[in-house]
Amino acid sequence: MTNSPAVSTETLAELRRRYALERERRVRPDGTRQYLAADAEFGCYAADPYTAETAEREPLRDTVDVAVVGGGFGGILAGARLRQQGVERIRVIDRGGDFGGTWYWNRYPGIHCDIEAHVYLPMLDETGYVPEWKYAPGEEIRRHAVRIAEKYDLYADALFSTSVTSLAWDETAQAWTVATDRGDRFLATYVITATGTMSELKLPGIPGIENFRGHTFHTSRWDYAYTGGTADGGLTGLADKSVGVVGTGATGVQVVPKLAEDAGHLYVFQRTPSTVDVRANRRTTAEDVGADRDGWARERRDNFLRITSGEAAGEDLVADRWTSSAGLLEKLLPSFCRQGDRTAFEAAYEVADATKMNEIRARVEQVVADADTAEKLKPWYRYACKRPTFSDTYLQAFNRDNVTLVDTADSHGIERMTERGVVVGGTEYELDCLIFATGFSVGVSGVHSGKLPVHGRGGVQLLHAWGRRGPRSLHGFTGNGFPNLIRLGAVQSASSVNYTHVLDEHAVHAAALVAAAEAKGAVIEPSREAEDAWLAVLAEDAPDHEWFHAECTPGYYNGEGRGRANGPIAYPHGAFAFHGLLKRWREESMDDVLRARTPTVR
Ligand code: NAP
Numbered sequence: 042m043t044n045s046p047a048v049s050t051e052t053l054a055e056l057r058r059r060y061a062l063e064r065e066r067r068v069r070p071d072g073t074r075q076y077l078a079a080d081a082e083f084g085c086y087a088a089d090p091y092t093a094e095t096a097e098r099e100p101l102r103d104t105v106d107v108a109v110v111g112g113g114f115g116g117i118l119a120g121a122r123l124r125q126q127g128v129e130r131i132r133v134i135d136r137g138g139d140f141g142g143t144w145y146w147n148r149y150p151g152i153h154c155d156i157e158a159h160v161y162l163p164m165l166d167e168t169g170y171v172p173e174w175k176y177a178p179g180e181e182i183r184r185h186a187v188r189i190a191e192k193y194d195l196y197a198d199a200l201f202s203t204s205v206t207s208l209a210w211d212e213t214a215q216a217w218t219v220a221t222d223r224g225d226r227f228l229a230t231y232v233i234t235a236t237g238t239m240s241e242l243k244l245p246g247i248p249g250i251e252n253f254r255g256h257t258f259h260t261s262r263w264d265y266a267y268t269g270g271t272a273d274g275g276l277t278g279l280a281d282k283s284v285g286v287v288g289t290g291a292t293g294v295q296v297v298p299k300l301a302e303d304a305g306h307l308y309v310f311q312r313t314p315s316t317v318d319v320r321a322n323r324r325t326t327a328e329d330v331g332a333d334r335d336g337w338a339r340e341r342r343d344n345f346l347r348i349t350s351g352e353a354a355g356e357d358l359v360a361d362r363w364t365s366s367a368g369l370l371e372k373l374l375p376s377f378c379r380q381g382d383r384t385a386f387e388a389a390y391e392v393a394d395a396t397k398m399n400e401i402r403a404r405v406e407q408v409v410a411d412a413d414t415a416e417k418l419k420p421w422y423r424y425a426c427k428r429p430t431f432s433d434t435y436l437q438a439f440n441r442d443n444v445t446l447v448d449t450a451d452s453h454g455i456e457r458m459t460e461r462g463v464v465v466g467g468t469e470y471e472l473d474c475l476i477f478a479t480g481f482s483v484g485v486s487g488v489h490s491g492k493l494p495v496h497g498r499g500g501v502q503l504l505h506a507w508g509r510r511g512p513r514s515l516h517g518f519t520g521n522g523f524p525n526l527i528r529l530g531a532v533q534s535a536s537s538v539n540y541t542h543v544l545d546e547h548a549v550h551a552a553a554l555v556a557a558a559e560a561k562g563a564v565i566e567p568s569r570e571a572e573d574a575w576l577a578v579l580a581e582d583a584p585d586h587e588w589f590h591a592e593c594t595p596g597y598y599n600g601e602g603r604g605r606a607n608g609p610i611a612y613p614h615g616a617f618a619f620h621g622l623l624k625r626w627r628e629e630s631m632d633d634v635l636r637a638r639t640p641t642v643r
Contacts, residue, residue, distance in 0.1 A: 048395045056395055056421075063421040064594050066450050067313060068602040075454075075601070076243040076482065079259070082251065083244060086259050086477075090266075091148070092138025095202040100224035105130040105198060107555060108219045108229035110205045110493070113142015115235030115529045115544040117186055118163055121193040122545075122552035128559075132198040132229065133190075134205050134221065140190040142237055144183040149260040149292065149478075150299035152179035152272050153322070155431050156539050157359045159330050160345045163541045164189050165338035171330070175361075176322045176431075180272055200225070208232055208488075209496040210524065215564065215638050217525065231555050231565075235529040235544070236487030243482045245287060249458040256474040260292050261481075267474070268303075276303035283471060284308070285463060287455065288478030289315055291430045296478055297444075298434035307444045308470050310463065312454045313427070313594050314420045316401045318362045320431040342542050343617075349538055350615035362431060363538060369394055369424045370538070394423050408436040417448040426593035483597050488528060497523035511610075515567035515575050516623065518550065519634060524564040527551045533579060535612040535619035546620045553627050554634070563635035571633065582613040 069075055079087035106128050109116045112135030120131050137145040154161050158172035162185050165171065170185060190196060204222045211218050216228040242259045244250065258264045265271070269278035276299065284304040286293060289311045300307050331337045340358075347354035348364045357364050368390070402419045409415035418436065420427075438444050449455055449465050456464045462472040488495050488503055489512065495503040499522075506522055507513055514520050517534030518527050529547045537543050558565045595602030612619045 048392050048399070053391060053395060056398075059421050060423065060592060060594075063450075064592065064602070067453070067594050069453050069595070071246075072595075072601040072603060073482075075246050076479070077246045077250070078482065079242050079244060086244060086257075086262065087242060088262065089136075089138055089202070090258075090262050090264060091145070092202060095138075098223070101200075101227045102225075104216070104228040104230075105132040106229070107131050107231045107233060108205075108217065108227075109133040109233045109235060110208075110487075111135060111142065111235035111237060112137065112140045112190075112199065112201070113145070113235065113237055113240075114163060114186060114541045115237065115548070116140075116142070116233070117189050117195065118541075118545045118548035119233045119235055119529060119551050120195040121164065121167075121189055122548040123555060124193040124195075126552045126556040128552070128555060130198060131195060132200060132227075133195055134200045134203050134219075136202065136204045138201050139187065140195070140199070141183045141186040143239070144179055144186055146240075146261045147292070148179060148183075148272055149263045149296045150268075150270060150272050150274055150276060151295040151297075153177060153295060154179070154182055155291065155320075156363065157345070157361060158182075159325070159338060160342040160359060160539055161541055163545045165332075166336055168192060171327045171332045173324060174322055175325050176320065178272060205493060207494045207496070208526070209500070210498055210526075212498065215524075231525045231527065231558075233527045233529060233551050234488050234493070236493065238531060239481035239483060240487075241482045243479055244477055245454060245479050247455045247458050247463070252460050253458045253462070253472075253475060254460045255462070255472050258476060260288075260296060260476060260478045270303065274299045274302055276300065279304040279474070281305045282473040283462075285310060285470065285472045285475040286478055287463075287475065288480065289313070290478065290480055291315070291428055292480065293478040294430040294432050294435045296476070298432070298438045300476075301438035301441050301444045304443065307438075308447050308472065309439075309444065310447050310449055310455055310465065311417070312449050313422075313596070314418050315427060315430040316398070316420050316424060317404070317418075317435050318366075318401060318429060318431045319404075320433045321361075322433075342539070345539055346537055346542055346617050346620075350617040352615075352617050362429070366397060366424065366429070369397055394425075397424050398422075405436060408440075410440045414439050414446050417446055422594045423589070423592070425589075427596050427598065480597065487530070489530075489532060495523065495526065497526070513569075513572045513576065515571045515634065516550075516626070518547070519554070519565055519567050521567055521569045521572055524566040524636070525558070527554060527565070531611060533575070533610060533612075535614075535616040537616040543616055546616075546623065550623050550627065554631070557631050558635055561632075561635050562638055564638050565634050566636050567634045579610045579612060583610065 077083055107123055109119050112133045116133050117140055120133055123131050139145055153176050157175055158177035162172055168188055206222050207220045209218045214228055216230045217232045219229050220226050242261050256267055267278055268276040270276040283306050284300055285308045287310045294315055297309055344354050344358045349367045405415050405418045439446055447465050452466055462470045487493055491504050501522055512532055514533045517532050554565050590599035593599050
């Protein structure tokens with residue numbers, strides 16, 4: 042915890058009162074049910090605007106070594122690490138038209154990654170690439186994803202514009218049958234799922250949303266044919282248009298300044314303001330980051346993870362607002378739960394949090410000229426209640442004559458939509474175009490949601506095998522009854538704000554498992570006892586964050602106000618410790634999950 046100037050007891054009491062009030066104003070009885078999925082009549086919102094034609098092809102009936110479901114950084118890194126282990130036939134399957142995952146879909150104007158590029162972009166040591174900006178634009182990141190895929194020859198067997206519809210273990214073949222929506226039915230000895238955590242866009246369930254006759258789209262499917270321009274701006278198609286944007290999360294904060302530059306008029310419909318901290322993006326050189334040394338990127342990435350996981354790190358190489366606020370992310374990440382005296386720690390935490398939030402609110406006042414608008418842009422909750430954002434142009438956009446902030450907190454968001462526009466507080470705002478920056482559903486994609494059915498040994502469905510008590514695994518990756526299936530992601534493992542780092546460690550682990558199984562002619566399958574032992578580790582030191590989230594304004598972190606952290610149970614000692622644990626396990630115990638390949642009858 043950083044040293045903070047004293048905040049008086051009265052101030053803390055007043056903040057607690059105000060935070061409770063602001064939460065009450067926003068909690069809705071319909072919680073997560075308030076959102077609409079982009080399917081059925083709203084399916085057009087999910088269409089791929091970046092790959093015009095899906096080329097016809099014959100369905101595949103062949104056999105590969107590994108099928109990787111998902112071509113984002115998780116899938117790409119799994120492919121690259123498998124290639125390093127000498128695996129030959131690797132088939133990555135993605136519903137997008139190319140590699141990139143979130144960076145394939147999200148190309149909205151202003152898109153950047155707010156984690157430093159030199160730690161966020163994976164495999165910089167291996168590719169020799171050195172980012173040009175401290176915080177990279179989305180297109181640079183997407184190109185880097187392609188760069189890795191090319192370097193490790195992942196295009197050769199890849200399937201794009203294709204969704205995997207089921208996975209079924211074939212006992213006789215000792216392999217998985219992979220079925221897709223393009224009629225494919227091929228065999229894969231191993232399957233790695235890397236389906237992401239926020240890949241299903243969501244729309245606000247505004248009454249009358251279907252009535253609007255203007256143009257609409259979601260930020261993750263940007264319609265440049267309509268707006269003109271590129272991710273750098275120049276949206277000339279909006280010059281004479283009245284444009285609305287719904288949502289002021291990390292995406293809204295990045296897109297609003299670009300819309301403000303080019304729209305005839307921009308209405309920003311805000312329900313809860315984000316914390317908007319200093320960005321200070323700048324060009325960087327190889328010299329700045331010491332990129333002339335071998336292993337420089339790994340060292341920098343480890344340093345960032347150490348600090349944001351609450352470990353002692355000595356020097357702070359990245360030195361930005363993530364690392365300086367690391368102590369305040371305690372409620373966001375499970376890694377700080379080792380603090381000894383909880384009461385003293387909570388008290389110090391509250392003071393540090395109040396100091397940070399006062400600084401954030403003071404910045405709004407300094408930047409935004411109109412006092413009423415500034416007041417509405419101030420966030421009233423604790424720092425870790427919502428994902429922090431960073432911008433040096435967002436608050437400034439509200440000083441423009443063509444930008445209007447429409448605060449919807451009193452009406453729980455937009456009241457309704459009409460043919461012409463949206464209604465808030467009884468006032469109709471006429472719009473030519475309405476853009477949804479309303480984010481993504483959490484935990485509804487991939488094998489954990491049942492959207493991708495998985496049938497293991499004896500045809501048993503993964504979700505049935507788990508039952509009501511939820512996921513079972515060893516380290517989050519493998520499970521009994523589901524041989525050679527490796528699930529990448531944050532469920533029952535450990536996460537970090539620098540998610541690509543986590544994915545890379547998981548990819549290294551997955552590739553090592555495959556290599557070990559190949560070397561021994563075995564299948565990968567932990568025993569139920571190994572799963573039970575891992576579940577006990579997760580439960581033993583599980584931090585109690587429930588009270589914290591119960592006091593937060595609603596959002597996807599707390600299941601829209603339910604009061605529970607919306608994340609799955611994670612390794613309680615943080616990502617840095619988890620990676621160390623995996624490494625030791627690979628060195629000492631990996632053979633425990635290798636079983637004879639002979640078909641088993643149960
Ligand atoms: P988000 O954080 O879920 O934000 C959705 C926004 O829509 C919120 O401001 C929400 O308001 C608003 N909203 C929803 N329904 C509404 C309604 N009926 N009326 C008015 N407003 C409504 O989504 P996001 O901004 O797309 O970000 C998603 C995640 O993507 C981030 O948390 C982050 O993990 C990632 N991301 C990362 C970066 C990066 O630089 N690394 C950049 C962008 C996004 P409430 O807050 O009131 O619910």
